Amino acid sequence: MIRIEKIQIPTLPTQKPRRLYIYLPRDYEKTDRRYPVLYMFDGHNVFYDSHATYGKSWGMKEYLEKSRRRLILVAVECNHEGDSRLSEYSPWDFTWRGKLAFTGHGKDTMDWIVDELKPRIDREYRTLPDRAHTLIAGSSMGGLMSLYAAVAYNDTFSRAAALSPSLVVGGRRMEALIRAHALIHPTRIYMDMGSGEAGKHVEMLTGLFRTAGQLTRAGALVDARVAPDAMHCEAAWEQRVPVFMDYLLEE
Secondary structure, three states: OEEEEEEOOOOOOOOOOEEEEEEOOOOHHHOOOOEOEEEEOOHHHOOOOOOOOOOOOOOHHHHHHHHOOOOEEEEEOOOOOOOHHHHHOOOOOEEEOOOEEEOOOHHHHHHHHHHHHHHHHHHHOOEOOOHHHEEEEEEOHHHHHHHHHHHHOOOOOOEEEEEOOOOOOOOOHHHHHHHOOOOOOOOEEEEEEEHHHHOOOHHHHHHHHHHHHHHHHOOOEEEEEEEOOOOOOHHHHHHOHHHHHHHHOOO
């Protein structure tokens, strides 16, 4: 069952309504069981091809039903106005290709998720609200935000998946953030990148594994991988769903 509603995020510049997707396990109405919660970025790309930006979703509903994973999945649509997504999903101000300057509203986005959205989900649904059962995941800029959440909001999220994270945004500030934090045990993080998207840009892969090493030194359990020939798209990320979910939910 997927519930869809329109919401606003008061702390972000735009007040244009966006979709909030809430997936509930098949047995939700039949039991009094409580469930872990996975929060995901780019919610419009998570469930439905017809809602996805490029016509292809992650297929999370089909995966969860086929795998019989019992969890609640909460996914928030991004702002589609111009390049606003880049600002909402960046913890830092940054310049893109030396031309366009963006104001980072990633902290505002995460403060809203942690202080407003999560308490509401915990009130309205039978969740396991503790850190051990609160996960976060995303790709590209959403992958950057998932890493940011796992470090800067480590008392809320114990597990994170960052697929093809945009680590080039903000220069080396993610690495500085990690150095400044000792992570709570256990913190479990999955990171990857497709060899097809990295191409000849060896520095992208170097940055991925350098960040993974820093996370390990900070106390996280990290699985960092290169997906052979995979490109930067939802179809490629869908193929890795079973991989990162198995890792995040491993006990």
